[in-house]
Amino acid sequence: MKKKLSFIGSLFAVCMMSFAFTTIQQAKPWPVPAKDAKMANPVKSNAASLSAGKSLWNLHCASCHGKKGLGDGSKAAQLKTTPQDMTMASFQSQSDGSLYYKIAEGRDDMPSFKKKIPDAEDIWSLVNYVRTLKK
Amino acid sequence: MAQDTTAKKAAVSADTTAAVPVIKKKSYVKDTFDGNLLIDDQTVMVPIKGTFAFEIQHRFGTVKNGFSDAFGLFAGANMKLNFSYVPVSNLQIGLGASNENMQVDGNVKFAIIKQTKDGLMPVSVTYYGNSIMDTRKKDNTTLFVNTSDRFSFYNEIIIARKFSENVSLQISPSYSHFNNLQGYLDAEGNVKPIWNNDNFAIALGGKFKVSDGMSLIANYDQPVTQNPAQNPHPNISFGIEMRTSGHDFQIFIGNYGSLSPQNNTFFNQNDYKKGEFLIGFNISRLWNF
Numbered sequence: 179m180k181k182k183l184s185f186i187g188s189l190f191a192v193c194m195m196s197f198a199f200t201t202i203q204q205a206k207p208w209p210v211p212a213k214d215a216k217m218a219n220p221v222k223s224n225a226a227s228l229s230a231g232k233s234l235w236n237l238h239c240a241s242c243h244g245k246k247g248l249g250d251g252s253k254a255a256q257l258k259t260t261p262q263d264m265t266m267a268s269f270q271s272q273s274d275g276s277l278y279y280k281i282a283e284g285r286d287d288m289p290s291f292k293k294k295i296p297d298a299e300d301i302w303s304l305v306n307y308v309r310t311l312k313k
Numbered sequence: 314m315a316q317d318t319t320a321k322k323a324a325v326s327a328d329t330t331a332a333v334p335v336i337k338k339k340s341y342v343k344d345t346f347d348g349n350l351l352i353d354d355q356t357v358m359v360p361i362k363g364t365f366a367f368e369i370q371h372r373f374g375t376v377k378n379g380f381s382d383a384f385g386l387f388a389g390a391n392m393k394l395n396f397s398y399v400p401v402s403n404l405q406i407g408l409g410a411s412n413e414n415m416q417v418d419g420n421v422k423f424a425i426i427k428q429t430k431d432g433l434m435p436v437s438v439t440y441y442g443n444s445i446m447d448t449r450k451k452d453n454t455t456l457f458v459n460t461s462d463r464f465s466f467y468n469e470i471i472i473a474r475k476f477s478e479n480v481s482l483q484i485s486p487s488y489s490h491f492n493n494l495q496g497y498l499d500a501e502g503n504v505k506p507i508w509n510n511d512n513f514a515i516a517l518g519g520k521f522k523v524s525d526g527m528s529l530i531a532n533y534d535q536p537v538t539q540n541p542a543q544n545p546h547p548n549i550s551f552g553i554e555m556r557t558s559g560h561d562f563q564i565f566i567g568n569y570g571s572l573s574p575q576n577n578t579f580f581n582q583n584d585y586k587k588g589e590f591l592i593g594f595n596i597s598r599l600w601n602f
Binding site for chain 1: 334340343344361363478524525526556557558601602
């Protein structure tokens with residue numbers, strides 16, 4: 179009986195420890211003003227836009243978000259916030275306006291790109307490219 | 314009061330309906346070159362307003378001594394730090410300092426014309442100029458009588474075209490002036506000039522984009538003015554450029570060993586025909602404020 183109790187106790191301790199070291203990271207909510215979220219994308223997702231968006235992605239985004247948007251870029255490990263998997267439906271369900279707002283304004287580890295990418299057309303092209311990352 | 318509230322609600326509701334941002338029709342060609350520098354020359358690019366750039370340039374000794382000085386890596390090196398800022402659109406101002414003759418310089422770059430995407434303006438044209446002061450102490454090895462003797466000037470017009478997503482070329486005629494230059498005594502004891510005080514040169518540079526982060530780069534610089542003695546040799550240089558969101562890094566091999574364009578145009582004695590090449594690199598860090 180004593181042996182059985184100590185076995186159950188050890189099992190419980192192992193279970194608790196495994197929970198203790200498993201951090202389930204929830205994405206911090208990122209509210210987007212309704213006006214920005216509803217903004218329509220004025221740039222058509224054609225070959226020229228996607229090519230421009232891909233260049234910008236490779237230059238500014240891939241180092242953290244990864245080549246395919248999985249959040250596995252070479253700098254991702256140094257960030258306090260784990261980049262989201264952009265291929266997931268939960269990410270892709272956001273409106274174009276929301277993505278534009280987040281790229282332009284930034285938050286925490288995600289820098290603001292409105293000065294680095296000063297033409298709105300380019301940010302919209304980047305949004306168009308982000309759409310192609312969907313699985 | 315109730316009407317007022319209703320009107321306000323209606324205004325808020327109208328404000329949150331889907332807006333279609335207006336995209337301007339006329340737009341300029343971007344990224345003709347990836348940074349301010351193309352090996353030993355300036356590029357046509359002026360960064361966007363509010364950009365602060367910090368550049369580190371380094372030139373090792375020539376590779377001709379082989380393993381004895383690790384192909385120039387252990388030989389004396391020239392280094393330069395340059396800080397620049399773009400306070401208004403199309404205008405960049407900068408300050409630099411180099412260990413070569415303890416030179417400090419002020420420089421300015423202005424984008425006069427920019428190539429447009431619609432093809433109506435086929436090229437970009439930029440002016441670059443600097444004024445360099447040699448700050449070494451006055452002694453037997455220097456030739457300074459007046460403060461003005463310490464100054465030299467460089468003026469350049471850079472004409473560039475981005476031919477495709479991958480290929481950009483530029484041509485840059487330049488004019489350099491030294492206020493005071495060393496001479497020599499002839500057989501009769503008369504002071505004769507070695508160089509003219511004014512020199513013209515022309516440079517041709519290009520970039521071939523291999524991927525979004527990497528390009529092959531090359532330059533050819535040809536001094537044009539014929540001097541009484543010690544004519545400078547041209548420069549052939551080529552290398553690799555790597556670019557990230559905030560950095561631009563170039564590593565290359567070439568003949569020019571100075572970090573001031575007028576020094577290269579006047580005094581370069583590294584001859585490519587004799588294999589007098591040297592390794593160099595440029596690092597740029599850009600911040601947007």
